[in-house]
Amino acid sequence: MKIAYPHLLNFLKEKPSLDELSDKLLQLGHEHEIEGDIIDLEITPNRGDCLSLKGIARDLNYFYKAELDRDIYDENIPKSDFSFQNKAKDLCPNISFVEIEIDGSISGYKPYLENYFKDLKINKNNFFTDVSNYLAYETGQPTHCYDASKINDTLVLEKRNKKEKFKTLLGSEIELEGENLVFTIDGIAVDLAGTMGDESTACNNKTTKVLVECAYFKPEEILGKARQYNLTSEAAYKFERGVDYLAQESVLRRFLAIVSDHTKIKSLSIYSEQNKTDLQQINFDSDKLNSILGTNIKEKDQLKYLESLGFSNDKSMMVPSHRSDLEHINDLAEEVARMVGYDNIAAESLALGIKVKSMEQSLEEKCKNLFVSHGFFEVINMPFTADESESSISVDNSLDKQRAKLRTNLMNSLKNNLAYNQNRQKDSIKFFEIADIYTKAGQEKRMAALVNGRSNKNFKEFNAQLDYAYLKGLLNTIALELLGEELTYSHDSCDEYEFFEHITFKGKDIGGIGKLNNSLIDSKSKTPVFAFEISLESLNLSEKKIEKTSDFPAIFRDISMSIDNPEVLKELSETLAKSIKKMPLIKESFIFDYFENKKLNVMKVGYRFKFQTEDKSLTDKEVDALIKVLTDNALSINGVNIEGL
16 A cells, blocks of 8 residues: 555654654554655555554554544535445445535645645546545545436345446446345446446546445455456455444545535435444453563553554453454554564563473384385374274264274274375385374374385396385384384284284283285285384383483494395394493494395395494494404304405
């Protein structure tokens, strides 16, 4: 919205410089640009009350004592007997009309009216339309002018769904469709309410008798209509953001004052409907307001700020009718903050404490990092499912009847993820999920992972498949590296698995791992699918200690080994784990590479070791001695080979 600096000064008793005014506008939250004397304001959608000279001046009242009262026509106005029917009172509760007849002699515009067009470089139209446009600029309230001589029947306001041609007062033809709020005469639309009138009833330079409409339309009813019909409408712009719902008669009296300032009024009458009159109330609490802002502003000062914006001085604060955006005390606090200036509210340091994450959280994050580092994708599924079991919990008032149960496992969700991706020609799938499951026994944090397809896109290993040993190796890494304990496995049967092993940690059953039964997978996968699901909450972490971070650099060493079969890998992992327990300088160890060449019947696995101490920098000689022990122990296992040794 553009306003002229000299025009705004006419509404302020104190006359700030343009620079000072600019600073205050920014303080009040009104972004703007200045070119010459023209201020181009970016008014936020909730501040429709500021889309006028009067609105901006009212916002500046506390600082510069706004003079908002303009000359109005204060004589008694006879009631109009023109025929009007409001069939949409819920959408337009307040509406007024004034009929004016002039003698037709307009010698020229007064300076305030002339300067509006000159300073803002706006083209004139005809007298009544010009007055209407200026009044919207001054008050923020749009009005619409009908040539009264062209209205020969009842004017009706109604919302209807009818396709019809509509020629706007700008000369463009549009076709109304869908539901529209319109003014009609004899069933023909003559005004798209709050947006633009029809050419058939428009005023011109010969118009001497006019019907001026001034209304409050609910913003949601006008919203989007101008864009829908590709119209440029300042009226719609203002109505969409909300206008003063009690201003109709005062605006029309201002209209009359401007008309009488330019010509003689031969006759006039007024018609008014007022169905929305109650002001919004907000309970005022000075202490709560200060608590919201973190300030210690005296109650009398708070009230002074609010009174300057048009609020009544009461414990039950009466919100002025032009502020439709205010609903609760948080809004009052914002108004006070604007007056004080956010930059003038002292900042206080927050008392922050260090929150140590639980071991369970730490484990979850480490598991995520481990699997992501091995090329897995984390999936996040909805906790709702159609699967039902004896332990399932039903969801009351479910939005989707097909997902009316809380899931009791993660694996079924991963199977769906598998099917979705295979149906889109994904030939290498590595998924994991960490989430809660829900049973009648309670809620539990679990982790599940699934692999299928090619292990590597390297042309030399194009046909190498992700297998059981690979997934089991990662699971063992969680136990050995993150928990410092071994997992144990025991064979069992399970309908969903062709091959299945129970997983035990410290004598406690925490889940299972195996090869899924392809016939029970929606994807009908032709290649083996391996998966595991474990309980993270069942892992006993009480013995895991948090160690101080060393100030000395770590040394990393990798060992690549060839093995004959998965059973050798299990023995190798167990042997290395026992060796590592005797080497306090080894802080971390994990499998960083793994692949299988079935043609050569060889499996290769790469281990990475991190060496570090808390009191010094390690030497290569010290690390080499430990590496030799590890390799010797590994080579003691039948079927393990290390290239070069």
